[in-house]
Amino acid sequence: HRGWHKYLFRQLLINGEQKKSNEFYRCLYHDIVRDIKQLTINWHTGKYQLEKIQCHSRHNKGVYCLQYDDQKIICGLRDNTIQIWNRKTLECVKTLTGHNGSVLCLQYDDKVIITGSSDSTIRVWDIETGILINTLVYHAEAVLHLRFVDKIMMTCSKDRSIAVWEINSPADIILHRALVGHRAAVNVVDFDDKYIVSASGDRTIKVWKAGTFDFVRTLIGHRRGIACLQYRDQLVVSGSSDNTIRMQRTSAIQPTNTAEAPVQYEDNYNESAVWIVFGKMLFFTLLMTVAPLASFFIAKDYVFEGFFNVSSRNSYTYSAIVAVIVVHIVLIAFLFVAFRENIPGSKRSIEATKESTGKKD
Structure with missing residues (x-):
């Protein structure tokens, strides 16, 4: 939201006068297309500011x-x-x-x-x-x-x-x-005014009713422990050490969709993986990951975003979150990461390293 507001709408005021909205959005479309092209070039050539x-x-x-x-x-x-x-x-x-x-x-x-x-x-x-x-x-x-x-x-x-x-x-x-109710460590919990959702090393996601705290159901599907989860508007997105991302409704028995990565590790593999999911559809996958999922983020409109580098067998290096922007009828995937040049607001990249023996002591 901050990126959208600062990068896009700050240009509504020019010389103290507000531009007409139709003119603004015409310019906005071309600016976004230009930036996406630059991001694509920077991504493939490895240009970034760190x-x-x-x-x-x-x-x-x-x-x-x-x-x-x-x-x-x-x-x-x-x-x-x-x-x-x-x-x-x-x-x-x-x-x-x-x-x-x-x-x-x-x-x-x-x-x-x-x-x-x-x-x-x-x-x-x-x-x-x-x-x-x-x-x-x-x-x-x-x-x-x-x-x-x-x-x-x-x-x-x-x-x-x-x-x-x-x-x-x-x-x-x-x-x-x-x-x-869980049979192993509870790694993550999320909630809203309707449900409380938790994920565990026992491979399950459990759902409780907010307010009454009554147990509702158990969501299954992962073959190994669940490391990360986000829940919004009854959509649960979870990542596991079985190398899959699963999307489930709190009322569902079977997963809505599954994004699955290769399971064989390659030495010196140092690529990145980005998933953006709209509703029930896996929108695209940019490269694939061969290491267990450790964290991710879901934004509004059931958009799932996640980005990390695999630097070795023993560690994961996390980088800046990508951004997705929806412009009225046109849905544009806008990678707002540090792989760009001369675009305001993109001069920071934050890294944190965790041991693969477990992200928690």
């Missing part, structure tokens, strides 16, 4: 999670710390300490940063001062994923449980309910 952040974690242990906006990048490290970086200068402005284990997941808003750790705790930090506000203790093992929206937060753990928290204030967060 800026790296050296996190300098203790013993170079690495980065496990991050979130960013226009001003800052916040990352959780294996050395038990949270680092806050200035997005423009790429300087570390603050380091938060308090966890006794690796920081495996985080989310922030304009007031707080909430982190989950292999020390089994969830901690709440003031985003401005970095002061620890609250420590939540429920899980018996590592907290693998968390998500909060307004006054509700979900956390999931290696202990096979999902915790539902009620946020009255950053200092007043109470455990509302615990959901159990």
